[in-house]
Structures are given as structure tokens and as C-alpha cells.
Amino acid sequence: MSFKANLLQKIEIDQLYHEVLRSIGPPGSERRTDTAAMRRLLAIGGFASRRERDLELYFIKTVSGDNQVLVLDNDLPIYQTEAEDVALRKSPTVKEMLNIRNVIKILNDADVLVSKKERSAATIRRRCLKQLDLRFNAADIEALAAEGRTALELGDTETVSQNLMLFAAILGLQPPPKALQVGHCEVWSAAATTEEGRPAYGPLILFDAAENHLQLLDRKIPPDDREALDHYHQVALGKQRPTASGEAVWAFLQDAVLARDSREVAVEMG
DSSP, X not given: OOHHHHHHHHHHHHHHHHHHHHHOOOTTOOOOOOHHHHHHHHHHHTOEEEEETTEEEEEEEOTTSOEEEEEOSTTOOEESSOHHHHHHHHSOOTTGGGSHXXXXXXXXXXXXXXXXXXXXXXXXXXXXXXTOOOEEOHHHHHHHHHHHHHHHHHTOHHHHXXXXXXXXXXXXXXXXXXXXXXXXXEEEEEEEEOTTOOEEEEEEEEEETTTTEEEEEOSOBOTTOHHHHHXXXXXXXXXXXXSXXXXXXHHHHHHHHHTTOSSOEEOOOO
């Protein structure tokens, strides 16, 4: 796959992973794990699967060549054992429960349990990410910026939004807190601090899809600074001049990535 395709895949993996994490409840809660999102994550990872009794099992090949088995249920357990043993422990027949050795296995899986819930989801995410080549060079970044410029010129707001998301993933930009959200604008920002050490956000990239308007404000805005916030919102509303707009924003993003390292680098996997 191309660098762009790999990066889009990484973003999807991370989104699915966090959907699963948000759905997992504490012990004893009635919250249900989002098995649909987890199933999609497992599909991206290409894990072999099969039905065993009423269980949906996925097979994880370890570095040593052994198989681990994930059961797609509310607890997402991963076991270091064979599928038949998992079936015995998780979905025993009446005949199997008449055997005392089986009963011991059914009541206590500590001897084969590797992980559950969040730890299992993290394992699958890591395995999915290992399949991706997230290295890029100057040509890859220049192509993303050029595609963004063309999309903005043509009014292709979907591609503009997608390429902004890709640059945000490379640069570690995130949506800022509520105080810096502006109507229906898409906003990306870097976390920063002021000279006094106060939390701040900037530079800020704002994209109004309804107006196909792209702006950059290259300054740090503390959320508790009323004057700075007012100026920021005036820029967003078009009543104050931004640092840059239109195609100049793509040039800013391209330069920001290429300035980090002149050699071939890769998107952070964390």
C-alpha cells in the first residue's frame, strides 16, 4: 500500500481500538464490550478465525510460533492453549462437566489466561500496526499537500478534511478543548505552553467545510486568556486576518513535517 493508504489504515485501527476501550466497563458492570468494533480490528489484522461450539475464536501466532486464542466476547480473553481446551473451559457440555479435572479447568483458567479486556485489545492493536509501513519521505508529504491544495481549489471538502486529518496524525495535532472549538469548523491544534508555563494551544488550523475556507493562526492561545480567545474567534469569523489561508496553509503543514527531519522518517506508532 502507499504511505497515504497505510496512514489511513493506522487512523482506522486507532479509532476502532479506542471505540473498544470506551465500551469496556469495570468488573461487575452491565456495560457491553463493542464486539463489532473489535471484530473489525481483528479483520484488519488478518487473524484466522473459526466457530467452536457457540464461541467466536481468533488465532494469534506468537514469536515462538505457539498459538494463542482470543475469544470474542465481553471479556476479550486471550488464552495460551488449544481451541478445544478453550471450548471446554468456556462452553462445556454436560458430559464434560461430570469430570472433576474438567470442572477444575472450568472454574479456574489462570493456568492458560494471558490477558483480558484492555490488555487484549492493546495486543491486537499492536499486531495490526506492525503490519503497516509508516515510513515516508519528502515526496510523500509534498504529494499530500498538493492533493490538499487541489481539493481546496475544486471545493472537494471531503478530501480537504481527510488530508488535514493525515497531516494532524503525522504532526501529533488534536482537536483543542471546547473553549477553542468554533461552530461547525474542523479545528486541529498542537498542545503548547506559554512563556509563563500556562497550558496553551497553537498553531491552530481551522477548516469551514460549508464555506470551503481554510485558515491558520500561528500563535499560542491559552484557554483562560479572554483577550487571546476573542482574537482567535474573530479570526475564525473572518473579522481578523489569519496568519495564512488557502494554499498557504498546506505549505505551512508541509514545511512543518519536513522540518522535523530531512531523512526518511515514520509516523509515531504510540
